[in-house]
Amino acid sequence: MGDRVRSVRLGHYAVPLDQAVSDAKVATGRQRPLTQIDVLTCEIVTDDGLTGLGFSYTTRAGCRAQFAHAKEIAENLLGEDPSDIGRLYDRLLWAGASVGRSGAATQAIAAADTALWDVKARRAGLPLAKLLGAHRDAVRVYNTSGGYLQAPIEEVKERAAASLADGIGGIKIKVGQPDMREDSRRLAAVREHIGADTPLMVDANQQWDRQAALRFGRAVEELGLVWIEEPLDAYDAEGHAQLAAALDTPIATGEMLTGVPDLVRLIDLRAVGFLQPDVPRVGGITPYLKVAALADHAHLQVTPHFVMEIHVHLAAAYPRDSWVEHIEWLSPLFEERLRIDGGRMLVPDRPGLGLTLSERRHEWLVDDVAFGTAE
Numbered sequence: 130m131g132d133r134v135r136s137v138r139l140g141h142y143a144v145p146l147d148q149a150v151s152d153a154k155v156a157t158g159r160q161r162p163l164t165q166i167d168v169l170t171c172e173i174v175t176d177d178g179l180t181g182l183g184f185s186y187t188t189r190a191g192c193r194a195q196f197a198h199a200k201e202i203a204e205n206l207l208g209e210d211p212s213d214i215g216r217l218y219d220r221l222l223w224a225g226a227s228v229g230r231s232g233a234a235t236q237a238i239a240a241a242d243t244a245l246w247d248v249k250a251r252r253a254g255l256p257l258a259k260l261l262g263a264h265r266d267a268v269r270v271y272n273t274s275g276g277y278l279q280a281p282i283e284e285v286k287e288r289a290a291a292s293l294a295d296g297i298g299g300i301k302i303k304v305g306q307p308d309m310r311e312d313s314r315r316l317a318a319v320r321e322h323i324g325a326d327t328p329l330m331v332d333a334n335q336q337w338d339r340q341a342a343l344r345f346g347r348a349v350e351e352l353g354l355v356w357i358e359e360p361l362d363a364y365d366a367e368g369h370a371q372l373a374a375a376l377d378t379p380i381a382t383g384e385m386l387t388g389v390p391d392l393v394r395l396i397d398l399r400a401v402g403f404l405q406p407d408v409p410r411v412g413g414i415t416p417y418l419k420v421a422a423l424a425d426h427a428h429l430q431v432t433p434h435f436v437m438e439i440h441v442h443l444a445a446a447y448p449r450d451s452w453v454e455h456i457e458w459l460s461p462l463f464e465e466r467l468r469i470d471g472g473r474m475l476v477p478d479r480p481g482l483g484l485t486l487s488e489r490r491h492e493w494l495v496d497d498v499a500f501g502t503a504e
């Protein structure tokens with residue numbers, strides 16, 4: 130009765146970006162341009178011969194900590210029934226309880242948790258979205274990767290047009306430069322280029338104080354933006370709530386928060402119209418589902434951050450029709466490509482997440498370790 134986890138393999142891969150990108154945190158000197166994404170993978174094999182793949186990620190720093198933590202706790206999965214995801218999540222959490230329930234500790238667990246959900250969906254022969262209870266087979270999709278601040282406005286316009294021609298349904302550009310007038314110029318140029326009817330979002334990556342955010346928000350009300358993202362420090366829940374009450378344009382945030390209670394605070398304070406949790410960052414699919422249930426109860430939209438490969442399933446299983454974020458940076462790590470049509474990303478019809486690691490990944494291997502016997 131019950132299957133058993135036979136082996137667990139962890140990998141750390143440094144996946145290079147085609148082009149270094151900069152958001153407002155770079156424009157104001159807080160961070161260096163982003164050149165690669167570091168990914169922690171977890172591959173599980175069971176006695177029944179099923180496999181599961183999960184992953185977590187970091188930008189700039191932290192993946193070595195995630196890998197080290199995952200390496201310390203992974204053996205707790207061996208010999209356990211992979212269907213008991215709730216029990217195994219707690220087991221992994223308590224194994225490393227002294228380093229807490231958020232941040233790198235739970236991001237390390239996220240890779241294993243996602244792999245366990247992948248096993249469960251593959252066992253059922255269902256895409257993860259259908260295992261969770263899908264509301265739709267395709268999710269609205271917007272592009273972010275073409276709208277970074279290092280790109281001249283002509284390039285941003287060209288890439289926006291190319292995204293729309295590829296079937297993507299909305300465009301997001303970065304703002305939050307030291308000179309707010311430059312943000313306004315770029316925003317107006319993109320709005321004119323893509324037309325008044327194309328959904329358009331902006332993302333300030335936490336660069337404004339409360340007064341500056343209110344000034345910007347009032348100045349752009351007539352542009353009909355879908356949302357203004359991260360106008361304030363990620364942890365200023367009260368500030369986001371005040372801004373949301375003062376503006377007609379909805380507020381979006383949540384991507385930087387690494388624990389369930391931080392996201393629940395945004396829900397409780399009605400600080401956002403669009404909540405943006407991130408499965409790897411918040412500790413896996415299991416905690417993400419808690420957040421999503423509470424967000425739905427509060428009548429909020431949930432538009433998950435990055436990681437479209439996992440989030441297309443979760444957005445399809447969320448009651449309200451929302452958006453996934455098109456950023457193609459992780460694509461080289463996988464064999465499969467997500468399909469986009471008519472402004473929507475299609476949920477893969479393959480079992481589980483529908484992902485397998487690419488052969489190319491070996492070029493980017495930083496570290497790996499295996500537990501148990503793979504044969």
Ligand SMILES: [Mg+2]
Nearest residue numbers: 332358359384
């Ligand atoms: Mg963002």
